Amino acid sequence: MNDLDAVYRYHDGTKHHFHRFAPSLGYLDWASQPNPFRTYRDAPQRPLSPRPDAPTSPIGGVLRHSLGLSAWKRYHTSHWSLRVNPSSGNLHPTEAYVVCASGVFHYAPDRHALERRCAFTINWPDDCFLVALTSIHWREAWKYGERAFRYCQHDLGHAIAAVAFAAGHERLSARLLPEWPQRDIAALIGIDRDEDFVDAEREEPGCLMLLGPSSLVRGPSPVLDPSLLLDAVRRGTWMGRASQLSDDHVQWTFIDEIARETEDRGRTISRSQFPIQLPDYPITQLPNRRLVLQRRSALALDGRSSIPADAFFSMLSRLLPSEAPPWTALWWAPRIHLALFVHRVDGVEPGLYLLLRNAQTIDRLRAACRRDFSWTPVAADLPLVALAHGDCRRLSARVSCDQDIAADGFFSLGMIADFDASLQELGPSFYRHLFWESGAVGQVLYLEAEAAGARGTGIGCFYDDPVHDVLGLTDHAFQSLYHFTVGIPVEDTRLTTERGYEWELT
Ligand SMILES: Cc1cc2nc3c(=O)[nH]c(=O)nc-3n(C[C@H](O)[C@H](O)[C@H](O)COP(=O)(O)O)c2cc1C
Numbered sequence: 116m117n118d119l120d121a122v123y124r125y126h127d128g129t130k131h132h133f134h135r136f137a138p139s140l141g142y143l144d145w146a147s148q149p150n151p152f153r154t155y156r157d158a159p160q161r162p163l164s165p166r167p168d169a170p171t172s173p174i175g176g177v178l179r180h181s182l183g184l185s186a187w188k189r190y191h192t193s194h195w196s197l198r199v200n201p202s203s204g205n206l207h208p209t210e211a212y213v214v215c216a217s218g219v220f221h222y223a224p225d226r227h228a229l230e231r232r233c234a235f236t237i238n239w240p241d242d243c244f245l246v247a248l249t250s251i252h253w254r255e256a257w258k259y260g261e262r263a264f265r266y267c268q269h270d271l272g273h274a275i276a277a278v279a280f281a282a283g284h285e286r287l288s289a290r291l292l293p294e295w296p297q298r299d300i301a302a303l304i305g306i307d308r309d310e311d312f313v314d315a316e317r318e319e320p321g322c323l324m325l326l327g328p329s330s331l332v333r334g335p336s337p338v339l340d341p342s343l344l345l346d347a348v349r350r351g352t353w354m355g356r357a358s359q360l361s362d363d364h365v366q367w368t369f370i371d372e373i374a375r376e377t378e379d380r381g382r383t384i385s386r387s388q389f390p391i392q393l394p395d396y397p398i399t400q401l402p403n404r405r406l407v408l409q410r411r412s413a414l415a416l417d418g419r420s421s422i423p424a425d426a427f428f429s430m431l432s433r434l435l436p437s438e439a440p441p442w443t444a445l446w447w448a449p450r451i452h453l454a455l456f457v458h459r460v461d462g463v464e465p466g467l468y469l470l471l472r473n474a475q476t477i478d479r480l481r482a483a484c485r486r487d488f489s490w491t492p493v494a495a496d497l498p499l500v501a502l503a504h505g506d507c508r509r510l511s512a513r514v515s516c517d518q519d520i521a522a523d524g525f526f527s528l529g530m531i532a533d534f535d536a537s538l539q540e541l542g543p544s545f546y547r548h549l550f551w552e553s554g555a556v557g558q559v560l561y562l563e564a565e566a567a568g569a570r571g572t573g574i575g576c577f578y579d580d581p582v583h584d585v586l587g588l589t590d591h592a593f594q595s596l597y598h599f600t601v602g603i604p605v606e607d608t609r610l611t612t613e614r615g616y617e618w619e620l621t
Pocket of ligand 1 (some may be wrong): 197198200201202203204241266268269273300363375410411412413414518572573576
């Protein structure tokens with residue numbers, strides 16, 4: 116059996132079709148709704164500084180502006196929190212851990228505190244720390260069934276980008292450490308410790324990020340020796356027991372299988388192996404902290420407002436690879452391209468467009484698409500081409516699981532992954548990375564939308580193959596992995612909003 120067979124089986128098996136959704140329970144079992152906050156009982160708690168500009172460690176600032184709470188919403192008797200990072204169904208499968216000179220800590224976003232999991236001694240490089248991200252598949256599977264593994268990976272991509280931006284605010288650099296196998300990440304943060312997870316839902320190791328001064332993080336020499344670090348935690352003192360999130364569970368074995376088959380065994384990357392071709396576009400500043408905290412998903416868009424072409428082009432230029440966060444956090448050349456349904460952009464004719472994020476793909480993508488597309492360049496300094504003109508509002512809503520938000524904005528889009536070639540080159544575990552990249556693209560779009568006075572929404576529900584049919588894609592060479600929409604939101608005035616943390620000024 117080819118080692119990619121399991122990836123294709125899962126990917127095809129979790130497609131939504133017009134006549135049939137990917138397998139899920141089909142109803143919500145409210146009694147077993149997972150708790151969105153994990154805690155480690157008996158782990159000593161260390162509150163993080165509420166002030167991001169506090170002169171102490173930047174860890175609090177990074178976590179607050181990437182994974183912290185951004186608001187509490189209330190409607191009648193219901194009360195729920197939102198976070199800086201978005202999540203499919205607001206279910207938040209992503210957990211975060213910090214590893215620094217003083218030990219291993221779990222981040223508790225409900226309290227903006229660290230729970231100490233392990234104390235160890237090791238020689239630690241100045242001003243650096245690690246952030247490990249994990250997924251609790253059950254949180255997403257509870258609602259979405261088998262497709263949930265995809266959503267957990269999207270959410271990781273959003274979280275990676277959020278951490279990279281927040282590091283930038285602290286004047287730190289952040290990057291993924293691909294040399295760490297998932298198994299070692301699990302050992303480092305203690306999620307492989309059966310004795311601490313009695314009755315508790317297990318966490319799937321996702322990725323490890325190094326944060327610190329640019330000279331160290333992006334420098335040529337390794338900053339931390341994995342074997343020394345693993346040895347230190349093995350000899351360290353562990354504390355805390357993971358909390359159970361639901362009383363009852365449904366086993367989704369397809370998810371266990373795809374997680375196993377795409378396990379990342381780590382890889383050595385030489386930077387020159389994945390040359391990032393720097394484009395000539397102006398790189399905009401980091402979105403400021405206020406924008407990061409105000410990011411929200413639009414629940415509905417107004418179906419009338421438009422955006423000037425310049426603002427649209429500038430938004431798209433931020434999605435191209437550059438030496439700026441979050442792109443500097445990723446180690447691979449872009450594999451995600453955008454098929455855009457343009458509805459209301461002043462000066463840009465409605466229709467189907469394509470933003471090519473990696474010039475090397477153009478010939479293969481063009482060969483895979485319908486023959487009658489025009490491939491007409493749109494802007495001199497942007498790799499954006501018009502494929503076909505026409506009103507595609509109904510079409511875009513239809514393929515996005517009949518969600519009006521895909522038609523009622525300025526534009527919506529499908530993220531088209533260079534699927535076969537990437538998996539053949541980088542192996543089954545790269546299936547996860549394709550979603551991470553699409554999540555990172557989504558995170559930039561969310562923030563660019565806020566900066567433009569508009570609002571975005573990630574769209575994980577779409578009919579996979581009908582999207583491919585629009586483009587004429589007939590095999591797995593390219594696959595749509597994630598959708599997104601941007602426009603002017605219509606607020607739901609029935610909801611009231613409170614700040615994320617009581618101690619924080621509005
Ligand atoms: C991977 C992903 C998929 C999503 N899919 C949809 C979707 O299909 N339809 C929708 O209305 N919202 C979708 N959302 C938006 C979430 O519902 C939203 O992020 C969540 O409710 C939290 O709200 P917030 O983004 O305002 O913090 C998606 C978000 C993510 C990250």
